[in-house]
Amino acid sequence: MLRWNEVSADAQAAALMRPAVSASxxxxxxxxxxxxxxxxxxxxxxxxxxxxxxxxxxxxxxxxxxxxxxxxxxxxxxxxxxxxxxxxxxxxxxxxxxxxxxxxxxxxxxxxxxxxxxxxxxxxxxxxxxxxxxxxxxxxxxxxxxxxxxxxxxxxxxxxxxxxxxxxxxxxxxxxxxxxxxxxxxxxxxxxxxxxxxxxxxxxxxxxxxxxxxxxxxxxxxxxxxxxxDMPAGPSEVLVIADERANPEFIAADLLSQAEHGADSQVILLSNNELTIERTQHAIERQLAKLSRQDIAAKALANSSLILVDSIDQAFDVSAQYGPEHLILQLADANPYLGKVKNAGSVFVGDYTPESAGDYASGTNHVLPTYGYSATYSSLNLLDFFRTYTVQTITQNGLKNLSKAILPLADAEGLDAHANAVKVRLEAMNRGNE
Amino acid sequence: MLRWNEVSADAQAAALMRPAVSASxxxxxxxxxxxxxxxxxxxxxxxxxxxxxxxxxxxxxxxxxxxxxxxxxxxxxxxxxxxxxxxxxxxxxxxxxxxxxxxxxxxxxxxxxxxxxxxxxxxxxxxxxxxxxxxxxxxxxxxxxxxxxxxxxxxxxxxxxxxxxxxxxxxxxxxxxxxxxxxxxxxxxxxxxxxxxxxxxxxxxxxxxxxxxxxxxxxxxxxxxxxxxDMPAGPSEVLVIADERANPEFIAADLLSQAEHGADSQVILLSNNELTIERTQHAIERQLAKLSRQDIAAKALANSSLILVDSIDQAFDVSAQYGPEHLILQLADANPYLGKVKNAGSVFVGDYTPESAGDYASGTNHVLPTYGYSATYSSLNLLDFFRTYTVQTITQNGLKNLSKAILPLADAEGLDAHANAVKVRLEAMNRGNE
Incomplete structure (x- = not known):
């Protein structure tokens, strides 16, 4: 267990450090x-x-x-x-x-x-x-x-x-x-x-x-x-934020369901309650022993951190800093905190929303940004299968009015031909009106 | 002038070939x-x-x-x-x-x-x-x-x-x-x-x-x-599709407004009318002589193609194959063809919609995919400044029903811990109901 406020900034950063991934x-x-x-x-x-x-x-x-x-x-x-x-x-x-x-x-x-x-x-x-x-x-x-x-x-x-x-x-x-x-x-x-x-x-x-x-x-x-x-791919990860009334068996099960993915998976627990963390540690040991992929899960747990924070608010700050692929909120009432969610791929709210629901069947996508990419990259969504383009249609009068914006800008940028493409049209309009 | 249907597929491909861009x-x-x-x-x-x-x-x-x-x-x-x-x-x-x-x-x-x-x-x-x-x-x-x-x-x-x-x-x-x-x-x-x-x-x-x-x-x-x-950047390009009644002065002005951007710019004209192409060539010569950036424009024109196609329909096929950053439609009535637009960054419809309108002031974005990226990449749009993430919230009964989807999938994939994260919750519900 790491006491967040009692360690140096370097130790904090180390606790959130992801295993290095380098393509040879x-x-x-x-x-x-x-x-x-x-x-x-x-x-x-x-x-x-x-x-x-x-x-x-x-x-x-x-x-x-x-x-x-x-x-x-x-x-x-x-x-x-x-x-x-x-x-x-x-x-x-x-x-x-x-x-x-x-x-x-x-x-x-x-x-x-x-x-x-x-x-x-x-x-x-x-x-x-x-x-x-x-x-x-x-x-x-x-x-x-x-x-x-x-x-x-x-x-x-x-x-x-x-x-x-x-x-x-x-x-x-x-x-x-x-x-x-x-x-x-x-x-x-x-x-x-x-x-x-x-x-x-x-x-x-x-x-x-x-x-x-x-x-x-x-x-x-x-x-x-x-x-x-689609997006850069990295090892899978989960971060659980749990308060004092969260069920340690649920927390342990969620951490392990991530850990069994691969030896390079990373799981992090943030809680404001020391006893919750201790009980979760015991539950992990009990549950791990029964898993068919316990070797993999055990290796992943070695990269992982159970962290004691001062408050649930602080937990959300640490989570935003880490940017987890999956963020599980086992809180009595998560609603006041949902506005604080930042840099997460997919969020699981409440005691009865395990990650495996989203992995398989809730309806959300399980292709999510990992390795800190959740600060900039989206969860896979339908727009990833589309592209956008624009169309503009301008009338003669429309161009006449717009020319007052286009011509000074083209002149300022020294692009004669850009101005000329408008001018030849204005001249044609004038000839048409004669 | 290249007669599209009279040359080999290789010559067609060569006419649409972009100048090579290789970072040293x-x-x-x-x-x-x-x-x-x-x-x-x-x-x-x-x-x-x-x-x-x-x-x-x-x-x-x-x-x-x-x-x-x-x-x-x-x-x-x-x-x-x-x-x-x-x-x-x-x-x-x-x-x-x-x-x-x-x-x-x-x-x-x-x-x-x-x-x-x-x-x-x-x-x-x-x-x-x-x-x-x-x-x-x-x-x-x-x-x-x-x-x-x-x-x-x-x-x-x-x-x-x-x-x-x-x-x-x-x-x-x-x-x-x-x-x-x-x-x-x-x-x-x-x-x-x-x-x-x-x-x-x-x-x-x-x-x-x-x-x-x-x-x-x-x-x-x-x-x-x-x-x-944002997106891969390449030299700027325009493709104009013009019918027999299009104004060669307008076409020439649009091609030149692209050509003056840089010596590596590319401009392409597709028309079903030989006379339109010939008159555009003359108009280009006349207009080019008056431009301050005529050296740059002349170099860009050397990479460019004026192509005679059989029909406006065919022009849209060739355009989709090229995938232009800017697509200008100087057609009597473009409406029947708008559904055929494919792989374009921004489209300019009608005789009075020059590219410079979109470059500066119409309202559309001028940051557009080039170099063939318009098959997959979007014009710059507001969503490029956002990311999406998902949130799920499941009730006890919701999880009970959903477990019938989650558990067989977790079993099929051999992921015990995924199943266990649901099972510990179902057990807790059962204990709660006893």
Whole structure:
């Protein structure tokens, strides 16, 4: 337990320090080689990599549509209900985010519009295709579907003789995805970025992945004009703010549900009550012993901090400084504090709102900014699948009036031709009026 | 003149090819050195660079507030009116973009919210501080002001004994900007990214600039966690689609107003009428001879294409393929075609809507995606100064129902602790009901 007000600023900063994430030069070089191969040899490169890296004896690139359609038959009724419910809630919440065009006359005769255009072709990456990670499909696929993107490609890796998990295929089907590529890592990213014989070229690539996927996404965004990616990805993290009446079992369970994600996950508890922190420590020990991923969770806990603060107000200041991906508020009444929330990816309010609700099924998106990016980056939302552009339409009289603003500015900036584009039109109007 | 349907696909692609833009390794190394200096030595590094690179005998970093307040006295009434009008129109159009939070119950007891948070500290870069470029201040500053950002820093370079132009200072004052840094290039970007004694650290940096500014922006975004930048910057471009009744003088003036921006600008004309193209060529020659920046414009024209297409429909297809920053439609009736607009930054509709209207004063933003980025990137808009995050609040009954979606998904993904965070709560509810 760290007593926030009794340690130096350096010790405070150290407690909020994230494990360093540095992509090795080697990862970059491997990605560049893979990207060059895929760019030149297309499908052949993907097939060769499937044999070499994924041990696929007879690799194929695209999942036949019947397999996608029939996947539902492999699911238990409970899992099917869960996927259907998650899909419906996520769809409902993101449908409410559908953007509306704006049309406004800024001054007489000058009409300005802001319009939304769906990004035409999007690529969705889902890690670990043979494991069941349907939530990752839903959190990306629903948005692509709602945007009306013309082309949606989903890529996921498959090893050995395994097949893509039925839960993934069923979730993809719900999202209207028919192009599913059995390929992973930097090769899959390159295939979607450049296009191959089988894989359509996309404009923007979404989704989490290992260091090769992350690096390949960065490289295609940096080197291919017009190519975009969703957001920088880092290890997952949660910060819990709990008062003296919070249930230590709930706090411990929330911290552990984050810690089991990966050894590099980070969990932080801030409380104004020493006993709450002590009891949470005991609850963590009890619960950890029963987890199947206890080794991973234990490693993550080693990077983590339980911090005693003076007040709940101070906890919100510390949280804003850290900028957590997930922020859980186990407070008697969180309402007075909600205005103090800053730099969080997604907030979970009250004793009965665990992070796993948002991870799977509440309706919010689980793709969130990590590693301090929550000061500037958004939670994944429907607008990430759109771009905006503007339109202006000016009448003759509108231009006549507006010329009094344009001409002095063009003159001041020494741009004759900018002024001339207005002047030739004013002259034409004058000739027309003669 | 290129006859689109009479040349090979390669020749078509070549006609739409943008001049290559490659940042040299040297530019990158210089930026890295400058960034390291500013990070370590702060203000001292900025002052040393002002002496060395900008020939400032007695450099200062911040403009005193009285100078900002008094700048209006140096302006002609015409220029003041122009700045006031541009400010008002840009403000009106961007105010209409203020986002609204979303609140939605996705299923009983499960409340989901999407909330907007202004990015707290933003940095605005304006090139050429001693030249009058007030439009660049307005196009960034109005948005920062409307967002309610707590900290707004404007940086602009000044050479020798010159002062920051009064038009810039006055535009900044209108936008409520009080922190103006007399510093340019990679040093200014580093100062805003790291913070110095005089320059506040910001979260996101906006604005155009030369290759050093562009490179420094990329480097700070890549290396400082949480740091963001507006969009990749490239040379400016316009594409005009004109029918047989379009006025060649107008077309020529629009092409030249783009060409005068820089030798690397690109201008393209698409018309279905050979005579229109020929007459435009003559008009370009006549108008070019009278321009003060004719050397620059002539160089840009050398990279450019006048293309004869079969139909206006085909022109829109070619335009979508190119993805122009500015798209001008000089058509008898553009309305039937507006649905075909794709991958454009800003669209100018009709004979009396020159690009210079949008560059300065119509109300739309002149910071636009270039170099093909218009397939994925937005025109600068108010949301670029905000981020979104989500909030969920779940009741006991809400969680009970939602658990039927969460638990099978957590089980399928093998994440015990995720399931346990729900189970400990269900158990507590059951105990409470006993």
């Amino acid at each position: 030069v080697k990862v970059k070089e491997i990605c560049q080689t893979i990207m060059a191969n895929v760019k030149e040899q297309g499908d052949d490169a993907l097939l060769a990599m499937a044999k070499e890296f994924d041990n696929r004896p007879t690799p194929r690139l695209l999942v036949p549509i019947e397999e996608i359609n029939n996947a539902v038959q492999q699911l238990s009724p409970e899992l099917r209900y869960a996927i259907d419910t998650a899909y419906a809630n996520v769809k409902r919440f993101h449908q409410a985010q559908l953007p509306k065009d704006i049309k406004l006359t800024t001054q007489p005769g000058v009409l300005c519009e802001l319009k939304y255009q769906a990004i035409e072709a999007v690529g969705l990456y889902v890690p670990g295709g043979s494991a069941a990670l349907p939530s990752s499909v839903i959190m990306q696929g629903v948005l692509a579907q709602l945007s009306g993107a013309k082309t949606i490609v989903l890529a996921t890796p498959v090893q050995g003789n395994a097949q893509i998990n039925s839960a993934i295929l069923y979730a993809a089907k719900l999202c209207g995805i028919t192009t599913i590529v059995e390929s992973g890592g930097a090769g899959a990213i390159a295939a979607m970025a450049y296009g191959t014989g089988s894989v359509p070229k996309v404009n923007k690539i979404f989704g989490p992945g290992n260091s090769f996927v992350t690096m390949a996404k960065q490289l295609v965004a940096q080197t291919i004009p017009g190519m975009a990616i | 390794v040297k530019v990158k190394e210089i930026c890295q050195t400058i960034m390291a200096n500013v990070k370590e030595q702060g203000d001292d590094a900025l002052l040393a660079m002002a002496k060395e690179f900008d020939n400032r005998p007695t450099p200062r970093l911040l403009v005193p507030i009285e100078e900002i307040n008094n700048a209006v006295q140096q302006l002609s009434p015409e220029l003041r009116y122009a700045i006031d009008t541009a400010y008002a129109n840009v403000k009106r159009f961007h105010q209409a973009q203020l986002p609204k939070d979303i609140k939605l119950t996705t299923q009983p007891g499960v409340l989901c919210e999407l909330k907007y948070q202004a990015i707290e500290a933003v940095g605005l870069y304006v090139p050429g501080g001693s030249a009058a470029l007030p439009s660049s201040v307005i196009m960034q500053g109005v948005l920062a002001q409307l967002s309610g950002a707590k900290t707004i820093v404007l940086a602009t370079p000044v050479q020798g004994n010159a002062q920051i132009n009064s038009a810039i200072l006055y535009a900044a004052k209108l936008c409520g900007i009080t922190t103006i840094v007399e510093s340019g290039g990679a040093g200014a970007i580093a100062a805003m990214a790291y913070g110095t004694g005089s320059v506040p650290k910001v979260n996101k940096i906006f604005g155009p600039g030369n290759s050093f500014v562009t490179m420094a922006k990329q480097l700070v975004a890549q290396t400082i966690p949480g740091m963001a930048i």
